[in-house]
Amino acid sequence: xxxxxxxxxxxxxxxxxxxxxxxxxxxxxxxxxxxxxxxxxxxxxxxxxxxxxxxxxxxxxxxxxxxxxxxxxxxxxxxxxxxxxxxxxxxxxxxxxxxxxxxxxxxxx
Amino acid sequence: xxxxxxxxxxxxxxxxxxxxxxxxxxxxxxxxxxxxxxxxxxxxxxxxxxxxxxxxxxxxxxxxxxxxxxxxxxxxxxxxxxxxxxxxxxxxxxxxxxxxxxxxxxxxxxxxxxxx
Numbered sequence: 001x002x003x004x005x006x007x008x009x010x011x012x013x014x015x016x017x018x019x020x021x022x023x024x025x026x027x028x029x030x031x032x033x034x035x036x037x038x039x040x041x042x043x044x045x046x047x048x049x050x051x052x053x054x055x056x057x058x059x060x061x062x063x064x065x066x067x068x069x070x071x072x073x074x075x076x077x078x079x080x081x082x083x084x085x086x087x088x089x090x091x092x093x094x095x096x097x098x099x100x101x102x103x104x105x106x107x108x109x
Numbered sequence: 110x111x112x113x114x115x116x117x118x119x120x121x122x123x124x125x126x127x128x129x130x131x132x133x134x135x136x137x138x139x140x141x142x143x144x145x146x147x148x149x150x151x152x153x154x155x156x157x158x159x160x161x162x163x164x165x166x167x168x169x170x171x172x173x174x175x176x177x178x179x180x181x182x183x184x185x186x187x188x189x190x191x192x193x194x195x196x197x198x199x200x201x202x203x204x205x206x207x208x209x210x211x212x213x214x215x216x217x218x219x220x221x222x223x224x225x
Contacts, residue, residue: 008149033213042113042199042216088152090213095159096142097214099152 004100006089011106018076020103022089025070029091032065034074037086037102046074046087081107112136115200115217122190123225130185130220132200139204141183142214143175146197158183190224197221 006022024032030051035043049056049063049072056063062075076083086102113134122128132141143155157165158177172194174186183200201214 004151031213035213035216040218042115042218043201043214044216045213048213095140095164096154096157098154099144101149101151 004089004091004098006087006100006103008101009104009106011108012079014079014081014107014109016079018074018079018083018105018107020074020076020087020089020105022072022074022100023070024072024089024091024098026091026093026098027067027070029093031092032063032072033090033092033097034061034063034072035088035090035099037088039085043088076105079105079107081109083107113200113202113215113217115198115220117220118218119221119223121223121225122187124190124192126190127186127188129187130198130200130222132183132185132217134181134200134202134215134217136202136215137204138202138215139180140202141177141180142201142203143183143185144199144201146199146219152199156185187222190222192224195222195224 003025012018031048033048034046036046037043054065060077064073084107086104088099088102090097090099116131140159145153155169156175161177172189176184197219199219200217203214
């Protein structure tokens, strides 16, 4: 199957950490990705993780991968107003990516 | 500039019109994709072109017709659309596929299509 599921909304206070969760179904996915979409724009690749890794850190972003549970998460430390956007989880299948519906993150002052 | 350019940014068309969406990439990528984005739904893959050959057509209605004349350009021809076809249409490109997709896709900004 190629279903990627994520919660639709997340509200977080500025300065706190955000955690966005995702579950996927294809255990053979080579890479898993997080994309960010700002209003009026396309999707921008934030980060990706190879399937044989369980963690990847990139500045304020931390990706955790639990292959057993097919669970992927993205943690944003010190969330800023500029982090307000829709975040998409995606898995690679063969030659294409399958995306979730996106999590809308709203950062409140 | 993301490297993938889509035109027009916005399009309003009647159900009897014929229009085309254009996508252009100058990244040297060899695969291009059309996705449909509707609110609160997963992105729907419509068409995949690899090395200018169509490799997937995800049961898309025939009122959508893709064309890939070369590795840098991708079109989506539209005719006799329905109001439920209103959505954001995203084009993407990639270098390689499958296990080589470590850099994922580069997306354009999309065309916001409204069918009236």
